Structure formats: structure tokens, C-alpha cells
Amino acid sequence: MLRRLGLRVAGFGLRQAPPEPRPGASAPVRRPPPEARRRGPAAVPPEILRQVKLIELRTRGLVNSLFAGEYRSVFKGQGMEFSEVREYQPGDEVRSIDWNVTARMRRPFVKRYIEERELTVMLAVDLSGSERFGTRRRFKSELASELAAVLAMSAVRNNDRVGTLLFTDRIEHVVPPRKGRRHALRLIRDLLAFEPVGRGTDIPMATEYLNRMLRHHTIIFLVSDFAQEGLERPLKLLAQRHDLVAVSVEDPSEHALPDVGLARFIDPETGESVDVDTSDARVRTEFERAVTTEREARRRLLRRLAVDEVVVSTGAGIIEPLLRFFRTRETRARQR
Numbered sequence: 400m401l402r403r404l405g406l407r408v409a410g411f412g413l414r415q416a417p418p419e420p421r422p423g424a425s426a427p428v429r430r431p432p433p434e435a436r437r438r439g440p441a442a443v444p445p446e447i448l449r450q451v452k453l454i455e456l457r458t459r460g461l462v463n464s465l466f467a468g469e470y471r472s473v474f475k476g477q478g479m480e481f482s483e484v485r486e487y488q489p490g491d492e493v494r495s496i497d498w499n500v501t502a503r504m505r506r507p508f509v510k511r512y513i514e515e516r517e518l519t520v521m522l523a524v525d526l527s528g529s530e531r532f533g534t535r536r537r538f539k540s541e542l543a544s545e546l547a548a549v550l551a552m553s554a555v556r557n558n559d560r561v562g563t564l565l566f567t568d569r570i571e572h573v574v575p576p577r578k579g580r581r582h583a584l585r586l587i588r589d590l591l592a593f594e595p596v597g598r599g600t601d602i603p604m605a606t607e608y609l610n611r612m613l614r615h616h617t618i619i620f621l622v623s624d625f626a627q628e629g630l631e632r633p634l635k636l637l638a639q640r641h642d643l644v645a646v647s648v649e650d651p652s653e654h655a656l657p658d659v660g661l662a663r664f665i666d667p668e669t670g671e672s673v674d675v676d677t678s679d680a681r682v683r684t685e686f687e688r689a690v691t692t693e694r695e696a697r698r699r700l701l702r703r704l705a706v707d708e709v710v711v712s713t714g715a716g717i718i719e720p721l722l723r724f725f726r727t728r729e730t731r732a733r734q735r
Contacts, residue, residue, distance in 0.1 A: 451588045484508050518559040518618060519576045522547045523605055524590065525623035525648075527567045528598040528667030534652040535714040543622045543648050544590040546717045550620055551583040563589065564612075566605040567597030573612070599668045600626055603633035610637060622646040625697055626668075635704050644707045644724075647697070651714040654690055656683045 484500050487507035500508040524547055530540040547563070554561040555578065562576035563586050572593055574586055602623060609619060619641050637643050656677050665672045675682060701708045709724045711717050 448588070450591055451584060483511050485511060518554070518557075519613070519615060520550065520554040520559055520561045521564060521576060521609065521613065521617050521619045522550060522561065522586070523564040523566065523609060523619060523621045525567070525600060525602070525605075525621075526565050526571060526593070526595040527600040527623075527626075529600065529624055529626050530648065531667060533650050533713045535650065535712075537713055539624060539648045539650055539713055542711060542713050542717065543646075544587070546646065546711060546721070547590055547620070547622060548583075548587045549717060549721065551586050555580055555583040561586065564605065564609060565589070565593055565595065566601070566608075567595045568599030568601040568604070569597045570605070570608055571595045571597065576617075602627050602630055606633040606637045610640060613641065616641060618642045618644070620644050620646055622648060624648050631700055631704070634700070634706060638704050638706050644709060645701055646709045646711065649710060649712045651712060654687065656686045658683065 484497050485508065487496065487501075487509050491509045495509040495511075497508050497510045524543055526540060530543065531538055533539055533541070551561050551563075558578060560576035560578050561583060563572070563574045564570070565572040572589060574589060600623070602621075602625070606621075609617075613619075619637065621637075621643060623646070625645070625647060634643065634645075656675075658677055660676070660678050661674060662677050663672055663674050677683065698708065707724060707728060709720050711720050
């Protein structure tokens with residue numbers, strides 16, 4: 400992990416430790432201990448339940464006002480099913496004529512089909528140590544939870560099934576896809592309250608699990624900072640069977656080192672630390688170059704695999720990136 404965001408010339412990399420709460424700022428949600436997690440819903444702290452309700456209210460407005468039509472137009476059904484037979488009208492496709500009914504009724508009738516709307520959506524969310532980091536309004540894990548909540552509520556509003564897979568360097572928690580508002584609220588609660596055991600990242604392991612678990616075509620949102628190498632083959636195999644969307648969660652401070660003099664940086668996944676003189680312009684320049692190179696390599700990989708990417712940042716909201724994704728995808732579909 401130290402190699403991911405850092406001074407690759409020196410042979411190591413850096414990641415800043417999570418910030419201390421600012422005076423007057425609301426503290427991040429406290430996650431319950433593992434013992435409480437194993438006791439189930441009854442052990443969920445009241446502040447978690449309050450936050451679930453707030454997220455539901457906020458996302459319900461977003462879904463109803465902004466994402467309702469966008470979601471439905473982008474994610475089509477997986478086939479067509481027979482609806483009815485009606486009398487032929489000028490302009491109907493000749494190939495849709497039902498010749499058996501036409502022969503019996505002595506006038507032309509056509510078959511009508513409707514789209515099989517029901518879809519399955521899977522939210523695969525990275526809860527590794529690097530996600531518990533943020534220097535703006537929230538941690539990356541909190542941003543991922545809010546985005547997943549919007550997607551879950553959008554799926555439920557369209558009567559689609561939705562499930563979650565929470566992972567680190569192991570499979571932490573799985574909720575099979577189901578329908579309904581209560582199920583979506585449970586997913587949001589799990590995202591906020593679940594305390595992972597692992598701290599590392601293993602995206603190939605998560606993609607392999609999804610390929611084994613999901614037997615039918617599924618829309619998969621893979622939410623992570625993708626702080627790992629060797630992702631081409633696992634992402635390719637997953638994208639071949641499913642509709643894969645990569646959601647990259649970032650923090651502005653990951654793009655440039657601040658000039659704060661001598662500072663200690665800690666890798667949240669391994670616990671390793673290193674002292675760096677951030678006042679050295681060469682250090683800051685090399686840091687930015689390494690991060691830019693890594694981001695561009697990831698984007699080229701996703702384009703090569705025909706995997707859409709949604710980039711969200713703790714320094715901004717999730718509305719614009721999601722709307723941009725929906726509209727870009729809809730435009731591309733119309734051009735085919």
C-alpha cells in the first residue's frame with residue numbers, strides 16, 4: 400500500500416492518517432464493536448439508526464427528483480416477454496404479425512411485447528483501511544455509503560432486486576439481492592454500522608466471489624479506491640458476464656502533498672509509517688506525477704475493458720458524477 404500514493408523514486412509511498420475532528424465539526428459516526436455487530440440489528444446504536452433515516456430522506460428526494468428517469472432509461476431489462484395480441488394498425492412492423500390469429504380472425508393481428516424490467520443490482524463496496532480516510536467533509540467510506548444508498552433506493556423504486564457485498568482482504572458481509580424498502584434500509588444500515596475485520600484490499604478475491612455467487616446477468620457497482628495492482632484479468636472476467644460499473648472514491652489530498660514541513664504518513668492498511676519532508680518541492684512534484692500516472696493507467700484499463708467509471712470525491716457531492724454517468728451512458732446507447 401505504501402507504493403500506491405507516494406515517492407516511487409525513493410521506492411516507497413505514502414498515505415496520510417485520518418484527520419482529527421475539527422472544533423465545532425460533527426464527529427464521524429462511531430462504528431459498533433465486533434461484539435455488537437454479531438448481535439444483529441438490536442445492537443445497532445441509535446446514532447446509526449438516525450443516520451439511516453437521514454440518508455433515506457435525503458436519497459428519497461434525489462431519487463424521486465433527479466434519478467428516477469435516468470436510472471430506468473440507462474438500465475434496461477434483459478429481454479422481452481409476450482404481452483398481448485391486438486389488431487394490426489398502419490405503421491406496425493410486418494414481422495410482428497401473428498399469422499395463426501390472423502388466419503382465424505380473417506384480418507391481420509400483431510403480437511405485442513413488453514420489456515422484462517426486473518433487474519438485479521449488486522453493490523460491492525470496499526471497506527479496507529484506505530477507505531477510512533478523508534480530509535474534507537467526510538471519510539471515503541462515508542461517501543461510498545451515501546452513494547450506495549442512492550443506488551439502492553433507485554433500484555427499489557424501480558422494483559429491482561438489490562444486494563451488497565462488503566469486502567476488504569476477505570469477504571466481510573454479504574446480503575443477497577432482494578426487493579423492497581425495508582431491505583434497502585437494511586443495506587444502508589449495514590454499510591454504516593458494519594465493522595470490518597480486515598484492513599487490506601483484495602479486489603480479485605471479491606470479483607471471483609461475485610462470479611461464483613451471481614448466476615444471472617447483474618448490474619454490479621464496484622465501489623473502491625482501486626489501490627491495488629493486477630486488476631485487469633479479474634475485472635475483465637467480471638465484465639464479460641455482468642454489467643460492471645467502477646466507482647472510484649477519491650480524496651483531494653491524495654492528488655497533491657501539502658507543504659507542511661516534516662510530516663509523518665501512515666498506511667492505514669499495513670500500519671507502516673514514514674517521515675517525509677513535504678517542504679521539498681521535488682518530493683511534492685514526484686508525488687503528483689506518480690498519482691497522475693496511476694490514475695491515467697486505471698482509466699486506460701477501464702476504457703480498454705469497456706467498463707464505465709464514476710469518479711466521486713469527498714470534496715464534492717455525488718449528484719453531478721452520477722447524473723453525468725447516467726446521461727453519458729444514455730447518449731451512448733442512443734447512438735448505437
